[in-house]
Amino acid sequence: MINSFAESYKLIPSDRVYIQNKFESITYGDVQRSISTFREQFPFLVGKNCALSSSSRFELAKAIPLIASVVNKIFFQPQDLKDEVLEDFYSKGEIEYVINISLLGIDVSKVSEVAASNKFDQEWLLSTSGTTGTPKLVSYSITSLMKTCKNDLVKGASFNWGLCYDLNRFAGIQVYLQAISSGSSLTISESTEDLNSVVNMFTNRGVNCLSATPSFWRKVLMTKCSNTIPLKIITLGGEIADQTVLDSLSFFFTDSNIIHIYASTEVGVGFTVKDAKAGFPYEYVGVAKLPSIELKIVNNILWIKTNRGADSLLNGTLEVDVEGFINTGDIVEVISDRVLFVGRDSGTINVGGNKVTPEEIETVLNSHPGVIQSKVFGKKNSVLGMLVNAEIVSKKIIKQDEKKIFKKELIIFCKNKLAPFKVPAVIKFVDNIAFNESGKIVRK
């Protein structure tokens, strides 16, 4: 088996910092030594299919090169999967061992016996987020996962990437692989850390490349000392990057290149936009306009054909047309020479990176005895990109002064049943809600 990931380590000067946080710093040389120890300690993991689980990003980053140096397949197990989904994923991914990593060390347990068929290339399995229905499980060969990573070890010496994504998600893995393939350093924050302390650590550790969602960037821009981070490269992804956040970043970080990335767990890295303008140039659409991918717009929906997407989908489905284009589900609008993102075809609302399906909230609202019908939709918000709004048809006619009390009651009702980001921020009372011919709520 070849492993472009494990091979890439051997070329990196051993005194370079691999990962660091507030307390610790580990060099690439340290990693090389740990790999040999790990092989001696866990000889039975050679060529096996393993799930990897940790609540600490730093501990996970410490373990990835060790595990990748011996196993056949790695499933990056998110922390929030339900037991039945996990069981299904273990079976579909033919997982034999679960490796739990914590501050106490590495704990290995056997979950099944599979006659592992060793593939030519190491497989990395990633899960999409499960907030909108059942999560998908996708499989990448490490080679296709690293296709868009630059590997200039000389230039890489001057880059220090900050990590503020989870390492068991596609976005986090992309940042990780980009840093490692150029022999750069990765400065790791934890999801539990306070933002001020993350910003201070990034400043003190000299982070000069940082990738985050637009909502995370807005929050960073509101912290006291955000402009002390010596940023050269700023990337945004995971949500619509609006012009305000792009302008604000250019304003505060005058020496940085601002890049927004169109990517998803299933499609992989689609394309990047480097002119710090919202959306992307219309000239990207069509045949042979971009390397490795092709874009088309059908009925305002963006379709993408790519040769660097997931190698296979082990759970869930994608809509693919006869020409091999995948439906991204993103609604776009063409304004002169620019393609702008409007929202999701499914009506899914992206609240600061958290996906919300309107139907889930409507079901809760409709279960309130005072509600006949409800319609939930996303409304543009300057802080979190989108926010949940609701229209309600009330059972009885409510007077102006009763509206406020009923609104409050509905919010408390939702708060008891839904995660905070799913609770409607603004509620309006309407006389009726429009339905289409098939009896579904009109969502566009």
Add this chain to the structure above:
Amino acid sequence: MRKLILEKFNEALEQTGKTEQYENIDDASILLETGLDSLGFAVLVAILEEELDLDPFQLMDEPVYPRTFGEFVGIYKKFYD
């Protein structure tokens, strides 16, 4: 304007399940240290938009996100006039 924002500020805190309530907030208070998280802050902007029919953050020429309560009030005053 200050009074209205303070009232809605408390509403946003309550709506996002925070226990803090303020009689007054000092202009120099750091927004993210008041107990209002980014969801609460987003809700505040949304309910102020409902009330004033105005989202100043979409109108700004100089795109700046406020760090203190005073800056936040200042932005609304500037665009409401």
